[in-house]
Amino acid sequence: DTQMTQSPSSLSASVGDTVTITCRASHDIGPYLAWYQQKPGKVPKLLIYAASTVQAGVSSRFSGSGSGTDFSLTISSLQPDDVATYYCQNYDNGPPGLSFGAGTKVEMK
């Protein structure tokens, strides 16, 4: 499978901070990278696709960038509601298939 390496595995930040999560693919996946937010006990929610396109209805405080093998998710002006685990995912249809990063847990200081 494609390996998606996320970092950090967890972070703690204050309200109003800007945080950045990175994701590295084991091979070139072009722009086919999505980010999901999952709150405890909830279903994952699509935040960003095509590396930088914000899904309809998602706050503009979320932004994404990158292509090829290196990607990032930035959350600006962190809010208590942003406490969640964030996953990256490649979704190109080439072998060996889709996979998710291990997740980044975002907590409030």
Add this chain to the structure above:
Amino acid sequence: QVQLVQSAAEVKKSGASVKVSCRPSESSFTSHYLHWVRQAPGQGLEWMGIINPTGGSTVYAQTFQGRVTMTRDTSTSTFYMELSSLTSEDTAVYFCARGARVGVRYVWGPFDYWGQGTLVTVSS
């Protein structure tokens, strides 16, 4: 608003099989790929495979090949995921998720709608 409605929680014995269903609320049954993802307690998301609703073709993650079967019933517009030879390590929440529109080049995703999840508990 598309909804994916999954079947209820299951408790199974080791060695048994489980079959989880997923029914889209709208006509996206034939227009989009359908994926299955699982999440073990306290762990991350794990992609299991994809089914093309128009012909029923499937691609499974290597981890599950030989043990998973994904099907669809066009008469009831329902998708199914069956996992066999269960062990305690298969205890997880199983999600279905809607992927890309069928025919879109190069991609199978992203996953814009998810089912509510089905907890499968495997006991010895």
